[in-house]
Amino acid sequence: MSLLSVTDIVKEYQHKVVLNKVSLTVQKGDRVALIGANGAGKTTLLKIITGTEKADSGSVIKAHGIKTGYLSQSADVEELFEDKTALEYEKIERIEKQIRDLEHQMSHVQSHSEYDCLLHEYQKALDQFNSLEGYQVTASLSKILNGLGLKKEALHVPLSKLSGGEKIRVALAWILLESPELLLLDEPTNHLDLDAVEWLESFLSTYGGGVLLVSHDRYFLDRVTTRFVELSNGTAVESKASGYTSYIAQKRERQSFYQKEKKRISREIRQTRQLIQDLKSRSNVGAFHSREKTLERLTESLDHMSNEATQNHLKNNLLLKFKEVDSVHVSAEIAHAKNFSKSFGDIKIFDHAEFLIRGGERVGIVGPNGCGKTTLINILIGADEDYEGEISLGDWVKYGYMGQTVAFSDEDVSICEEVCHTFDIDRKQAQQILSDYGFFGNEVDKAICNLSGGEKVRLKLAILLMNNPYCLIMDEPTNHLDADSRDSLESMISDYKGSVIAVSHDRYFLTHCMDRILEIKDYGFVSYPQGYMQYNAGRKKPVEKQEAKPDVKVRTKKDPVRTQKLEEQEEENKRFLENEKLIMEKEARLQDLLEQMSKENRPELYAEYGKLQKELDMCYDNL
Structure with missing residues (x-):
């Protein structure tokens, strides 16, 4: 059954065609991933499907009477839910309380007439409860909230009172509880911790409706999707690969074939041209004209192959290579904590915790939402000084910090103006520097406010690296990056000689870029010196085995307390x-x-x- 049919959508912004006759379908049971570089039009297409933006031409047809759930990346949540609480659950709760009160009254009533009256009210309340699917909602509620790491109380808090991450998770809980036939999800894993991401993977893998999602989480795409639609240069190409790894492998194989064929035909063209010149000099007219026809055929084949590669998105993308930091000082010790405690009122975050991060290490900080990951980063960079015990970066450590929200003091200025002002250099120098970070030509004149999330992250990283830091401190660095930009970031971190401290829930990033994992657990730290795979294996085991052998570099509490x-x-x-x-x-x-x-x-x-x-x-x- 077709739940969604998108046909020949065209959308243009400021004379630039973002979507050019894009078509796709979503059937019942499909889990279709929209992929492509930042700015390719993925979010725009989702907004056109939901009706929050209008296409210049084309059509969007949904199956009659289906319910659609849409989760945007962030800003549109308020528009969708406005003054509502996270879930319109109060009505069901009120009726459920009425039913229980009536049950209590019926169990104590003596009069038959009074019992019949109460029974009539009871049946009426029960019918209303059933009409709202109260039993199913109540049963689903705990499952979904537990999976997303939310408490039931969060459903009664107005969205305006919630943090950005909580807002997204609560909105996702609401959408899932409504059981829409069609789910439209824009970066659903961005504000979820590892456990919640794995729960969502399991939930979507058995979801009975159709799903159209945008995500750059490679492990998530591997485990969830059944089809891919790639957007590039305004056009869409569909692949029936069952996972992202399979999709990339197939695409690279086809790219390799096209590249080899292009080289072969180009070589034949050069040889044929050389032979034509030789035949012309010898006045061999018959052979000359024959070779000219061969040259024409080869040129047509090359043009056809080039057009086919463009149409199928098979031209090799430029892999951004961040400019290597000139010189990095590697210290014996970068950061440490001893008897470190932190609380917010009565809420304990850390209690006599200890850790040590040595120079040159790349350490990933993990733990559930609300455990104190960002709090730890804020304390390390000096933004929060309200704590007990000892914790610090070395005074000599020159660090670069990139937080979850990437913002600039004046986003109306251009990329080039920002770099010129930051480093007090002229336009020519700024253009040369920016080209090292993938900003070319007129692109440097684009206003920062018009950059995509991934482009802002790239610019922020460029400015950080121009300062030649000894240590990079990053809070969810891959959140808004597309696949190519993530590959570039990972390549840069692999080549970086300094230390890296990164909070992340991106499993691919943690696996391939971090040498060691520090888990925040039970108000302290558990070290996994062999990296993410060791951590992931440990969290699947019974609780008591997870802390059995902490890394010698991380000193936890004294043995009696630990026991x-x-x-x-x-x-x-x-x-x-x-x-x-x-x-x-x-x-x-x-x-x-x-x-x-x-x-x-x-x-x-x-x-x-x-x-x-x-x-x-x-x-x-x-x-």
Whole structure:
């Protein structure tokens, strides 16, 4: 069943064609990824599909009566949800409370007439609850909130009161709870921690509707997508590769074939031209005309191949190579913490935590949302001095910092003006420097406010690296970068001789660029000296084994305290498993009750269901 049909969409901005007769379809069960460089038109196409932008021509047809859920990258969340709470859940909760109150009254009433009156109200409330799919929503709610790392209370907070990351996650929870037949997701993993990303992968992999998504998370694309549509130079090309790795392998294979054929034909053209000149000098007219026809045929073949490579997006992209930092001082020690504690009011973030980062190390900081990753970075760079104990970067460490939100003091100026002003150089010098970072020609005159997220990150990195830092400190550096820019960043970090401290949930980046992982856990740090693969293997094991052998470079609490903590973790793990078993038993009984309630209209069944649902909620709260 076709849920979405996009046909010949054309969109132009300031005389530049962004989308040129773009077409695609999404069937039930499809998980289609829109991919392409920053500025290729992916988000524009999603906005046209949702109706928030108009196409210059073309059509968008959705199946009649289907519900569509759209998650934008950030700014449009307020427009979509305005003054609503994260979920219009209050009505269901109110009716559910009414049902439970009526159940309580019915169990204590003495009069038959009063019982009948209460039963009538009960049935009316139950019908209303069922019409809102209350049972399904309640059952789905805990599952989705737990998966996205949200507490139930977050659903009652106005979006204006939430942080950017919370806002996106809560909006995603709302969309998923509405169970739309068609999901449109623009960078859904940007504000999710590793556990939430893996949960979303699992959720989407079994999703019954259709999904059209934009993402640059390569592992996520590998695990979720069934088809790809690549946008480039305004046109769309579809691939039926089942994963991003497979898609890239197929594309590179075809690119290699085209390159080899192009070289072969170009070589034959040169040889034929040389032979024509030789035949002409010897006045061999017959052979001369024959070779001219051969030359014409070869030239047509080359033109045809070049056009076909363009149409199929097979021309090799320029892989941006960041200019290498001139000189880097590598210290024995870059950063350390000892007996470091940090709290926000009664909320403990770190408690007597310790770590050591040595010069030349590339360390990835990981942990769930809200565990203190960005807080740690802010303390290291001196933006937050409200803590106890000892933590610092070396006074001699010249660092460059790039936060999650990339912004410039004046975004109305051009790229070139920003560099000229920052380094007090002339336009010619700025153009030469910017060319090292992939900004060419008139592109340097583009206003910063008109740059894509990826282009802003690239400019910020360029300015940081021009200062020749000894240490790069980065908070989610790959969030807004397209695949080619991520490859360039990873190549730059691999070649960089200094130290890198990076907060990231990009599994590919952590695997290929970070030597060591520091996990924030239980108000302290756990080191994985063999990198992300060791960390990922450790988090799949029982809790008590994850901290068994910390790296010698990271000093945690004293042994007696550590032993006590391990015992507490073991007890907590035991309680968790028992609670999980209890949840499974109660959910199975709820399912049995639902089947009975669909056949029999007995008040005691509804009363038991209400009581069991309340117990199940308590179990989820105890997780």
